[in-house]
Amino acid sequence: MTNWRLWIGIITCSLIVLLAILGPVIAPYEKDFMEPTGYYYNGPEDFGVHSSPYPPSKEHIFGTDQWGYDILTLLLYGAKYTVFVGIGVALVRIIVGGLLGMWFGLTGREGKKNSNSIFGLLGSIPAFVILYFLLIGITINSELSTLELIFLQAFIMIIIGVPGVYAAIHSKTNELKKDLYITAARALGAGRFRILWKHLLPHLKGTFLAMFVKEIIIVLTLIGQLGIFNLFFGGTILRLGGPPVYISISREWAGLIGQWRSFVYDFQWILIVPLIAFLLLLFSFYILSRGIEIRQKAILQKYPHI
Amino acid sequence: MRIALSFVSLLTFILILAAVPLSLSVIDGNVTFSFESMVLLAKEYFVGLWNGDSFTYQEGIDRVQNMMQDIPAYFLTSLRYLLLAGILAVLIGLFISYWYSKTKQEWMKDIIGFLGTIPDFILVIVLQMGVVFIYQSTGLHVARVASRSADENAYLLPLITLTIVPTIYLIRTLSEKTYDVLAEDYILHAKAKGLKKPFIYIHHVVRNVLPFLKADLHKVIAIMMSNLFIVEYLFNIRGITAILFDGTMYQYNLTVNTLISLVIVYFLIYWSIRLLILILERVFAHD
Numbered sequence: 027m028t029n030w031r032l033w034i035g036i037i038t039c040s041l042i043v044l045l046a047i048l049g050p051v052i053a054p055y056e057k058d059f060m061e062p063t064g065y066y067y068n069g070p071e072d073f074g075v076h077s078s079p080y081p082p083s084k085e086h087i088f089g090t091d092q093w094g095y096d097i098l099t100l101l102l103y104g105a106k107y108t109v110f111v112g113i114g115v116a117l118v119r120i121i122v123g124g125l126l127g128m129w130f131g132l133t134g135r136e137g138k139k140n141s142n143s144i145f146g147l148l149g150s151i152p153a154f155v156i157l158y159f160l161l162i163g164i165t166i167n168s169e170l171s172t173l174e175l176i177f178l179q180a181f182i183m184i185i186i187g188v189p190g191v192y193a194a195i196h197s198k199t200n201e202l203k204k205d206l207y208i209t210a211a212r213a214l215g216a217g218r219f220r221i222l223w224k225h226l227l228p229h230l231k232g233t234f235l236a237m238f239v240k241e242i243i244i245v246l247t248l249i250g251q252l253g254i255f256n257l258f259f260g261g262t263i264l265r266l267g268g269p270p271v272y273i274s275i276s277r278e279w280a281g282l283i284g285q286w287r288s289f290v291y292d293f294q295w296i297l298i299v300p301l302i303a304f305l306l307l308l309f310s311f312y313i314l315s316r317g318i319e320i321r322q323k324a325i326l327q328k329y330p331h332i
Numbered sequence: 333m334r335i336a337l338s339f340v341s342l343l344t345f346i347l348i349l350a351a352v353p354l355s356l357s358v359i360d361g362n363v364t365f366s367f368e369s370m371v372l373l374a375k376e377y378f379v380g381l382w383n384g385d386s387f388t389y390q391e392g393i394d395r396v397q398n399m400m401q402d403i404p405a406y407f408l409t410s411l412r413y414l415l416l417a418g419i420l421a422v423l424i425g426l427f428i429s430y431w432y433s434k435t436k437q438e439w440m441k442d443i444i445g446f447l448g449t450i451p452d453f454i455l456v457i458v459l460q461m462g463v464v465f466i467y468q469s470t471g472l473h474v475a476r477v478a479s480r481s482a483d484e485n486a487y488l489l490p491l492i493t494l495t496i497v498p499t500i501y502l503i504r505t506l507s508e509k510t511y512d513v514l515a516e517d518y519i520l521h522a523k524a525k526g527l528k529k530p531f532i533y534i535h536h537v538v539r540n541v542l543p544f545l546k547a548d549l550h551k552v553i554a555i556m557m558s559n560l561f562i563v564e565y566l567f568n569i570r571g572i573t574a575i576l577f578d579g580t581m582y583q584y585n586l587t588v589n590t591l592i593s594l595v596i597v598y599f600l601i602y603w604s605i606r607l608l609i610l611i612l613e614r615v616f617a618h619d
Contacts, residue, residue, distance in 0.1 A: 150598030152558030
């Protein structure tokens, strides 16, 4: 049986990456184009005002938001931030956490479990709350440029995520270390680095790949949760004077959901479009991870007796 | 001793975390971090513990409120939602994972797995939109989209969200464990002795899956806590997390006390579910 999930995952993910790269080129409007509000007069019976938000139409496939920005254009411009930050942060987390985990898993003595309780306690304060406290002072109406802010935010996200990857790889390495081929390699005089590179890494390759894709989903979720609390990737503009308005500078997808999350009752296309885009993004990474998982499972199969 | 040590480190962590927004700032394009103001805030908090200042907070411009009077109501609201959702999640999770572990249909796993990847905030927004859509097309008012006041809390949708996410996590992990348990030799032995399937399940499978549930419980409740923030925020529930994001003015002692109450909520939930597991053990794993 062909692993169709893997193929669909690979195809959709590459399409999304392509879209993220080419987004600004194929966008139908300029980044700051606003559909003007105005009058129309076609006859004594047929006149009135047209104003944003415009519903989906031929000119604006996904409609415009409350200020008249074309939603498709915003999505295409913002895609690169969402996609590449998700992939980049996950990749660095896996590389740093994985290498450290393997190294200390090999050197460490039998797995001590006393770190368990403190990790359990930390569970009472979720990761995005920690991020929230770290970012609230520097994200809203920030003096930093978008790019600086993105690097800073990505850096903090990497640091928050590394311990999780480290712990998983550390315990896995501790398990593998007991296997005979490691003992044999050791007896033959292989150094720690050689064991890591030639024996552990090939064995953990599949695990790393599966973890990487799952980590992308975790990072995207984290960005989304921060977006709900008005901390957008690339910075937030806060306009006061009247009800506070939060605007995402980078037009990153989770940020768009966050800034438009109150369009639940009316003009729902404004919220539905980025929501579907974000879900499609998650779905393509998910189906990819399922494909990898099934391929892994086929190698290490067990069968139930009843 | 170790427990005391981890409590102290957690408290230090909270004191530091709550001070970060006040000590981390951007001045002239440079990120600056003031360690002194952090120490100062913590010191002020401890002095405040002595004379009671740490238990008051400012509301609006000039009203000073006593936290010990106000926090319990928020606290109980959160606790109520979490307890209900936690118990439901464990029971439904145990029930479904048995059936789920045996399905050969990979597409079922695809669907449940994808439901598990959908972030909680998207689930909330989709549920809210669904209710609005049903109302707009049929005029039927299925559930409250959000709480209008503390006396008129939305219940159905928040509970659905709070239950679904940990349940799916439990189904995914427990079904794997159930699958492994089903592949063990003692199950084969029981089957060879001619024991009926329900009997084997109740007496041998459940009791061997429960330890994994216990081990995974911290993770499950961590997921629920993270959900609680999103759910209370988007459904406008006046729970413990709502204090953190009420945001007229950042108050250090209020934040610290809220975070500490969150830890207390966490432990109450943790031990209540442990109690539930204990009861399940009495039912399924008694000798």
